[in-house]
Amino acid sequence: MKSVLRERTLRGPAFAIALIVVLMSLAMLVAGTSPLDGFAALFYGALGGRTEIGETLVATSALLFPALGICLAFRAGLFNIGAEGQLLVGALFAGAVGAQIHLPGVLGIVLLLGLGMLGGGLWGAIAGWMKAQFNANEIIATLMLNFVAAALALGLVSGPLKGPLATGAETAWLDPSYWLPTLLPQTRLSIGIVLALALAVFLNWLLKDTIFGYDLRATGEAPEAARRSGINVPRMTWFTLALSGAVAGLGGAVIVTGELHRFNTQLSPGYGFTAIAVALVGDLEPLWICVAAFGFGILEAGGLAMQASAQVPKDAIHIIEGLIILVLAARRYALRDTGVNAP
């Protein structure tokens, strides 16, 4: 199942980039702008100055965590569509506890990030348990848990966890001792991006050089051979989904501690879904996913500027992201078919 969505060449990502350029050019032409002006606006909006670069990297970081989580699950043959919910629950755990309890110093930050992993991991583990125990379809389970997460967050943050001075569905501010240090002065960019890159390096090592990674990849590529080689496939299933959720949940905690400094139900404009495209364009390789996340970060951050100066609606970018998933998946199905049917 997984190898359908993945091939170990650069052609996939290169194809995706070419596709993005072509589709966006078309969108700009339809909107009555020259693609050159449009792309200029996009890149200026994303990379034109300190603030712009900061915002691009904030988006990169927000996409990178869930994309890495998705990568782990997909490599194990599990279609985790629930990174959005896992990210939200991770953020909720961090935000809720951070707004109530005060712990000084690094310990507090580590606690909140750990709570983010716990929350996201729990959310992934629920889907994993359902699949391992009842053979529930993980696509449905993870997808539906997104709605449960959103409702849970809204319910808690509108009621018991609502900050005393909050106007919307949000918690109280975190104590500044919980805030992640700023990486780039005068921007919102925290050291969360460094954490994300380190995580990518770690996961790359985990997948390639450890027995756990070997077992995980074997389960994804050939579940029956994996089972016969002594791998406990049900355990691998729930554990991988838990780990995948924990990585996404850590991303949620980084958004809370690094940028917003409180939990807010609107904190993700669909990062967990866009991250699916990021993971696929990154060929499900953690290090390439870093590159892909930066590319999508440019789109996210530059999209607004493009809308303002080139009259291409920002939503066009989301339409294009959706198309990329479709086309990449279809193309790999096609490649796989010719590869298998030839004797």
Added chain:
Amino acid sequence: MNGVPALELRGIRKTFPGVVAVDGADLDIFPGEIHALVGENGAGKSTLAAIAFGEVAPDAGTVEVRGSVGLVHQHFELVGRLRVWENVLLGREPRRGWRIDEAAAHRRVVEIAQRNGLAIDPDAFVETLPIGVQQRVELLRELDREPSVLLLDEPTAALAPAEIASFFETIANLARRGTAVLIVTHKLQEVIDYASRVSVMRHGAIVARMETAATNVDEIARAMVGGELPVIAERAPTQPAPAVALRDVRVPDAAVPLRGVSFEVRGGEIVGIAGVEGNGQSTLADAIAGMIAHDGTIDAPPARGIIPQDRQREALVMPWSIVDNAILGRQHAPGARKRAREDAQQIVERFDVRAASLDVAVRTLSGGNQQKVVVGRALIDRPPFVLAYNPTRGIDVGAAALVQSRLMEARNAGAAVLLISFELDEILALADRVLVMYRGEIVGETAGAAIDRVAIGRMMAGAR
């Protein structure tokens, strides 16, 4: 042969990415003959049959058919939950208004069955029928179209010896009434017994055409291989000591249940389990391998080399390299990953795996070389117990002889080898003792000089 061929293939050529499957093949099939097409795996016979049927378009060459072509696949394409008549007429049901005319459909199926001398109950559900009868349904479906050319792909692969004889009786009847029959097979004895002519394919070309009356199995086999036949390692004297024991092993809720299987395999012997496919062999292998729960006891050494029946699904991770596959199943042993390349090198050398490097994906290897990797991995630690399930299925003669030799050498070195195979010839060539499996039970045992092909064949069909 006189007359006009019913099927005429001229200069057929077909390439798939990276492979020339068929390379300039000519073939004529005349009305009234049973023509066998033989060749090693990958010789191109299935592709040629698919081209004759019109399923695959050739890159070059012409296909001329006088009449129509019917094809019976090796793996039946039946709907188990439908009745016999529904399967036979699927897609061509006689209609009355917007409904199926069941009475007319019945009459038609009974009529075709009688005309061809096939006994069948048109109202039986296909899934309840034995394999041999299911094949009759498949055959009836093609005969309803009254093809002038009938292509049969490995038609006897799933049949018991008795069913094979009655199957060929039907086919001979068809041929007598003027149908041209082409049988794609690898069972050379059946070619000699039932076909009139044989064409041998090698590397995509027809390399020999023979009248079966004027040739023999060995000559056909040599033509297939393109030289002398490889020999298998010799059997050496051993001192058998108990190694593996099954006592009253039952798996009541499997697809084919095991109904109380007991036997021993001793070190230094090969025990062959003979039987027609679908008589509980898979359930038995899964129980021994610890893949399914069972009642009764199985005593076997924990160190074991297992050669599963489906190498691509159960034994290999196809996109992975030989190196990564070399330790699958032993990856949790200490230091396994460090040893992987060394192990892979050893497997490639001992088993003569033809690969560009140790880092190529096993998907790119031929079936024979893939199987050598699987067998090599199972034997690399010289396990005291080896379970081999159809270890040479679908691989060429040279690779098969090598695999069989290595199994014999493992036996000679004292390993207990349990060989489950659907190829009676393989069992007769390798086994010290033969057990016959029928409907989830061991129904007979013979050993040494008492091993007799005819008696085993009868037991495979259920006679005790």
